[in-house]
Amino acid sequence: MKITVTAAEKPIDDKLTAEVTVAAADVDKAIAKTYKDIAKKYNFQGFRRGHAPRPVIDGIIGREAVLAQATNDLLTAAEPLMLEELDVTPVGRVGFGPEDADPELAQQGADYVVTATINVRPACELESYDAPTINMPPEEATEAEIDWQINQLLSYQMTYEDVEDDRAVVPGDVVSVDIENVEGAGHLAGTNRMLALDGQQVPAQLEEGIVGMKKGDEKAIEWTRTHEHEGEEHSHTFSVKVKLNGIKKGVTPELDDEVAKKYGYDDVASFRDAVKEEIEGDKKTTLPNLKEDRLVEALGKLLKLETVPEAYQDEIFNELASEFLGRLQNQGVSLDMYLRARGVKSDDFIADLRVQAEERARQSLALDALAAKLGVEVTEDEVREEFEKAGVEDVDASVEQWRNEGRLPAIRDSIRRTKALNWLVENANVNIVDEVAERAAKGEKSEDAE
Numbered sequence: 061m062k063i064t065v066t067a068a069e070k071p072i073d074d075k076l077t078a079e080v081t082v083a084a085a086d087v088d089k090a091i092a093k094t095y096k097d098i099a100k101k102y103n104f105q106g107f108r109r110g111h112a113p114r115p116v117i118d119g120i121i122g123r124e125a126v127l128a129q130a131t132n133d134l135l136t137a138a139e140p141l142m143l144e145e146l147d148v149t150p151v152g153r154v155g156f157g158p159e160d161a162d163p164e165l166a167q168q169g170a171d172y173v174v175t176a177t178i179n180v181r182p183a184c185e186l187e188s189y190d191a192p193t194i195n196m197p198p199e200e201a202t203e204a205e206i207d208w209q210i211n212q213l214l215s216y217q218m219t220y221e222d223v224e225d226d227r228a229v230v231p232g233d234v235v236s237v238d239i240e241n242v243e244g245a246g247h248l249a250g251t252n253r254m255l256a257l258d259g260q261q262v263p264a265q266l267e268e269g270i271v272g273m274k275k276g277d278e279k280a281i282e283w284t285r286t287h288e289h290e291g292e293e294h295s296h297t298f299s300v301k302v303k304l305n306g307i308k309k310g311v312t313p314e315l316d317d318e319v320a321k322k323y324g325y326d327d328v329a330s331f332r333d334a335v336k337e338e339i340e341g342d343k344k345t346t347l348p349n350l351k352e353d354r355l356v357e358a359l360g361k362l363l364k365l366e367t368v369p370e371a372y373q374d375e376i377f378n379e380l381a382s383e384f385l386g387r388l389q390n391q392g393v394s395l396d397m398y399l400r401a402r403g404v405k406s407d408d409f410i411a412d413l414r415v416q417a418e419e420r421a422r423q424s425l426a427l428d429a430l431a432a433k434l435g436v437e438v439t440e441d442e443v444r445e446e447f448e449k450a451g452v453e454d455v456d457a458s459v460e461q462w463r464n465e466g467r468l469p470a471i472r473d474s475i476r477r478t479k480a481l482n483w484l485v486e487n488a489n490v491n492i493v494d495e496v497a498e499r500a501a502k503g504e505k506s507e508d509a510e
Contacts, residue, residue: 061086063138065145074151074182074369080142082134082172090137091168094130127165134166135174140466142176149469151179151371181372184429185364191487192358196351197495201339204497209335210315213323220254220308227307228272233257234308235270242280242299252305263403266300273304348485355484359430360423368421376424377417384413424477431480438472446471 067078095114098121104112117126135156143150155177157163166172197205220234229235234256241249248262257267265283273279282299313319320331388398399409444455452458462468 061089061134061137061141063141063145065142067146071180071183074180076146076148076178076180078142078146078176078178080138080156080174080176082138082166084169084171087130087134087166087170087172088168090134090166091127091130094126094133098126098129124165127167131163131166131172134172135163139176140464143178143466143469144463146178147469147472148178148180149473151181151369151375154178179371181425181428182365182369183432184425186359186362186426186429186433187364188362189430189433191484191489192355192362193489193491194351194354194358195491195493195495196347196354197343198492199340199343199347201336201343202494202497204494204500205339206332206335208496208500209339210332211312213335214312214315214319215310217319217322218310218312221311223307223309226274228274229257229270229304229307231257231259231267231271234310236305236308237270238303238305240301242282242301244296245298245300248298248300254308260403263298266298266302270302270304273302275304275306278303351485351488351490352481355488356423356427356481359426359484360419363422363426363429365422365425368418368425372425373414373417373421376421377414380413380417380420427477427480428473430483431476434480434483436476436479438475442475443468443471446475 062083064081065078066081068076070076095117096110098117099107099112100110102112102121103109104116104120107113107116139154143154156174158175159177163174220236234254237253237255238251239245239249239253248266255262255267255270257270259267263283263285266281269279269281269283279302280299281302282297284295284297286293286295315328315331317327320326320328323331325331325334385395388395399406444459447455447458459468462471
């Protein structure tokens with residue numbers, strides 16, 4: 061089927077209108093096919109299946125119903141052709157005909173002309189089209205980075221000693237407790253349990269109850285947790301008895317030759333050299349991605365757009381949700397299991413995903429704006445390369461399939477954004493900063509202030 065498409069010069073309120081014309085010959089073919097399909101699908105008394113004439117079908121099914129089905133088939137076939145012709149990726153569903161009304165029906169022997177309304181991403185501007193300035197870590201491993209990595213390794217050898225001061229527990233402490241389950245908290249029960257009161261390991265209400273206790277104190281703590289499951293709200297009550305055995309402090313071993321030998325090295329120097337080599341090897345992989353991420357983040361902040369359209373934000377939200385659920389599925393974990401393990405409410409999870417969706421949407425629109433400013437174009441060879449990089453066996457067949465499904469515009473969008481990102485990488489102003497050393501210095505200042 062061939063169509064003729066005449067589109068408006070530019071979208072209005074993020075809606076692009078186009079007039080689509082289907083030739084009379086294709087309309088007649090669609091109507092004939094509909095009659096044939098109906099004749100095969102139903103038994104009409106007095107006629108063999110597939111041989112009922114049109115007047116009989118019109119009398120029983122109704123001619124308008126036949127034309128409605130033929131029209132629907134025409135629009136289904138025309139939509140991807142139109143999207144390819146216009147090279148546009150729709151946001152949501154394409155509308156045909158008057159708003160909030162069905163399109164007119166195709167008629168035998170006449171061209172079918174219909175108006176399409178396509179929701180599109182907003183065409184945005186940037187406050188500046190200059191490549192942003194970003195901070196990046198050096199390619200070589202710094203002494204601060206080596207120290208941090210070694211401290212991380214040594215932390216696995218950490219032991220805990222009693223805090224000698226006779227003081228009350230404060231947030232952030234590590235404590236040793238006996239927990240006796242009274243109701244619903246069997247998973248928390250135990251003797252001499254080590255708990256880090258860091259807001260992550262135990263329920264907040266239990267942590268709040270332990271804060272303020274002193275060595276030898278015993279206390280009953282009760283709390284209720286509410287969650288939603290299959291549209292219904294459920295509440296669970298937990299009750300425990302807690303005895304505080306002591307407050308602990310972590311003691312990390314000092315790095316010396318003996319400790320280095322435990323890791324398989326002759327001395328401290330060879331240990332540090334190995335860590336340095338590992339960090340620099342890791343940076344070869346991570347720094348290019350980090351540079352891209354920071355540039356896109358900086359570009360997104362230059363977008364001149366107060367609010368991302370809800371339809372586009374919803375589309376990005378659904379993409380993020382699908383990606384996340386796919387990762388969980390690969391790990392054999394359900395979303396409910398994931399949320400329970402981290403003590404995260406479903407509403408908070410969704411709210412956080414909404415924030416991520418808005419941020420990604422703004423960054424995508426910013427890359428679109430930069431690509432438009434740079435006049436980025438996409439060739440058919442570049443489209444083919446995308447399929448080749450994906451390892452597709454029959455590139456020609458896959459490209460044609462995507463073309464017939466109206467999905468190639470999305471590939472071209474991706475290529476344009478990649479070209480814009482490559483331009484950013486090549487033209488960015490980069491400040492090399494030892495960020496680990498800076499964080500360490502800030503931490504020392506905070507400790508001094510205390």
